[in-house]
Amino acid sequence: MLSVQDFLIQRKSLPVLDVRSEGEFAKGHVPGAINIPILNDAERKIVGTLYKQQGPKEAIKEGIKLVGPRLHDIIEQAERVSAGQEVLVHCWRGGMRSNNFCWLVSRLGVNAKPLQGGYKAYRGEVLKSFENDFNFLVVSGSTGSGKTEILQALKRQGEQIICLETLANHKGSAFGGLGLSAQPSTEQFENNLYEEIIKLDLDKRIWIEDESIAIGKIFLPQPLWKQLRSSPLVKVNVPVEVRVKRLVADYGDVSTTDLLEATQKITTKLGGQHFKAAKESLLQNDLSTTASILLTYYDKAYDKAILNRQDQIVAQLDFDWQNLDGFIKDKLCSIS
Structure with a gap:
């Protein structure tokens, strides 16, 4: 896990992958980050509803089913962006999406490091800077x-x-x-x-x-x-x-x-x-x-x-x- 301070230093020379949905990315993102959604907007809504109604186990199973057909494309995008380098990865809070993404691509030789606290940690630095x-x-x-x-x-x-x-x-x-x-x-x-x-x-x-x-x-x-x-x-x-x-x-x-x-x-x-x-x-x-x-x-x-x-x-x-x-x-x- 990368601290936000280390992330801000390393992103100067390494690619940043934002694995949130396209809607989350459009609302606001780290400048220069590349969006590779684990779950798109519609899928995220489905998984979120399941989580609330039936709990995390059913939500995770549904998420795996939804992502499965796109795994090959996701991996290829990650390989193309990394071009042999390490990549920095974040989701919203530095939780399941970024950790699972890093685990997956690392199995195929892409060295990926997740941001602790995710995009939320970056936003904390943004808001603090205005003071x-x-x-x-x-x-x-x-x-x-x-x-x-x-x-x-x-x-x-x-x-x-x-x-x-x-x-x-x-x-x-x-x-x-x-x-x-x-x-x-x-x-x-x-x-x-x-x-x-x-x-x-x-x-x-x-x-x-x-x-x-x-x-x-x-x-x-x-x-x-x-x-x-x-x-x-x-x-x-x-x-x-x-x-x-x-x-x-x-x-x-x-x-x-x-x-x-x-x-x-x-x-x-x-x-x-x-x-x-x-x-x-x-x-x-x-x-x-x-x-x-x-x-x-x-x-x-x-x-x-x-x-x-x-x-x-x-x-x-x-x-x-x-x-x-x-x-x-x-x-x-x-x-x-």
Whole structure:
């Protein structure tokens, strides 16, 4: 049995096999793990019902019967993934499924080591990581300021970053999912976030973008979000006309139907008159006017939110997006 600490070290060089069902895997998994289900979703439900109704003996017998026809495929997958190496194996709690899998493949020459405590132990490490003391420096700015691009430019300069919107696959507003693939589950987002955190030196500063607690359908971990909201802010002021151009460039390829649907989601906050004007300009393919109208709402919301955090602002920097690298080197990186 591998401790979770040994697992985290060894998985850097060895394949990880997740023998839970495909549904469990889809909800959340160790990044990079390969799913080889011992029981699929339907089979797991059957075995679970039997366990409750008739006890473990009948459940085990049914599980063996269900898995039997697929044993050859399971073994071949394990051999193919291992490619002569050891493999690390886990199920949910490090119990019957992973132990039986390891026993089976070991009979055929595949050296497999189960994770003590299973995926649940890994999740414990994930959740614990969000309670670390982070030396955050928060990039804040109105909608369209380009906080994600600024973070990526900081990374290129050797700075440590956490880019929440990239991990969430969403840009944060009602329009944030347009043109992007589906978001991960909140559980998978947390796993991916953990994998970024363990790469960082927590004694040094970490740049992160200012976010509300929800990014699309994903909710940020409470301990981390509370630290983010109480950390020093660097407010980047980008002229509204520049932000309008950036938004048009970002969403210019999105269909009018999708843009209109997203606009309708904020009708109440936008107000009927502003919604009508935004809709008319959108239907006329005048995206600049649409963006300007929407920014009136988003800027008002941002100004209200930042008002209560004025004492956290350690720097206000004007940026017109003419020289990103120069802005990063001369302005942001020089903040102490």
